Amino acid sequence: MSRAIEEALIQARVPYEIVGDVGFYQRVAVKDALALVSLAARPDDRQSDEAFRRVANKPSRGLGAKGLGAIELTAREQDISLLCAVRETRLSQKAATALTEFERVVREVGAQENLSVGDRMRLLLEDTGYFDMLRADDSDEAATQMENLAELADVADRYRKVDHLMEHAALASGAPGEKGKERVQLLTMHRAKGLEFRHVFLPAWEDSLFPGSNARNLDEERRLAYVALTRAMEQATITCCDYRQGTSSIPSRFLDDIPSNNRIRHWNWQDGRGSLSNNRPAWEQTQRELNALGI
Numbered sequence: 001m002s003r004a005i006e007e008a009l010i011q012a013r014v015p016y017e018i019v020g021d022v023g024f025y026q027r028v029a030v031k032d033a034l035a036l037v038s039l040a041a042r043p044d045d046r047q048s049d050e051a052f053r054r055v056a057n058k059p060s061r062g063l064g065a066k067g068l069g070a071i072e073l074t075a076r077e078q079d080i081s082l083l084c085a086v087r088e089t090r091l092s093q094k095a096a097t098a099l100t101e102f103e104r105v106v107r108e109v110g111a112q113e114n115l116s117v118g119d120r121m122r123l124l125l126e127d128t129g130y131f132d133m134l135r136a137d138d139s140d141e142a143a144t145q146m147e148n149l150a151e152l153a154d155v156a157d158r159y160r161k162v163d164h165l166m167e168h169a170a171l172a173s174g175a176p177g178e179k180g181k182e183r184v185q186l187l188t189m190h191r192a193k194g195l196e197f198r199h200v201f202l203p204a205w206e207d208s209l210f211p212g213s214n215a216r217n218l219d220e221e222r223r224l225a226y227v228a229l230t231r232a233m234e235q236a237t238i239t240c241c242d243y244r245q246g247t248s249s250i251p252s253r254f255l256d257d258i259p260s261n262n263r264i265r266h267w268n269w270q271d272g273r274g275s276l277s278n279n280r281p282a283w284e285q286t287q288r289e290l291n292a293l294g295i
Contacts, residue, residue, distance in 0.1 A: 040110030118157030
């Protein structure tokens with residue numbers, strides 16, 4: 001869900017900061033996949049050299065610092081890309097065989113311009129052995145990286161040209177980490193403990209998500225809901241879906257714990273329903289701030 005929120009903020013040109021985590025486009029596997037499609041799009045271009053350095057030995061192809069140095073030297077002497085220099089450089093048998101196959105896959109997939117960027121990305125990750133590398137690792141981190149790559153490929157499906165995806169990723173990469181007051185802060189409820197904000201937005205408050213379907217301690221989850229709500233100095237906005245991923249959703253049971261006189265059931269303060277009239281100045285200020293952000 002965090003990736004979807006980031007995408008929406010990027011599309012709306014709303015600056016944001018991720019607290020205590022890295023942005024989606026800053027994650028290792030995401031950077032690797034972008035490097036692969038970039039390299040496949042321009043295998044003979046010196047601008048693709050950085051991408052080659054990043055993924056040429058992922059998974060391991062026997063390319064050490066000495067071998068890479070030899071490829072770099074050949075590329076400089078002949079003024080060719082690092083990928084092209086693989087064929088012109090004397091390498092160990094293992095590295096030469098593996099990198100020759102790597103080059104073949106990169107060029108073949110890159111030439112399939114009839115495919116979406118997402119499909120080319122999936123082929124590259126599969127045929128270069130990157131997916132196998134992650135499948136062989138049974139850690140939670142590897143599983144998360146697989147999920148990140150699936151999300152990235154879905155985003156890439158919207159593009160026919162790699163340049164457009166790279167522009168989008170560059171725009172996204174510039175957003176997180178830039179600190180300042182005039183930006184949305186994205187953080188988990190656990191990380192919000194002890195902090196306060198004028199406005200707090202709490203998305204996806206639905207049973208099976210919060211509390212989670214496998215939650216073992218509902219009282220602890222309820223205390224976390226209380227922490228999240230009380231981070232708001234002026235107002236907290238809670239959202240939930242009627243349907244998520246094709247199945248019906250119901251609002252979180254924790255909403256029933258909020259006293260009725262503290263609830264405003266409609267986003268638009270102009271509706272004149274509930275207790276909005278008592279909160280009109282605060283809502284008017286909120287509306288002005290949202291308008292200023294273009295939301």
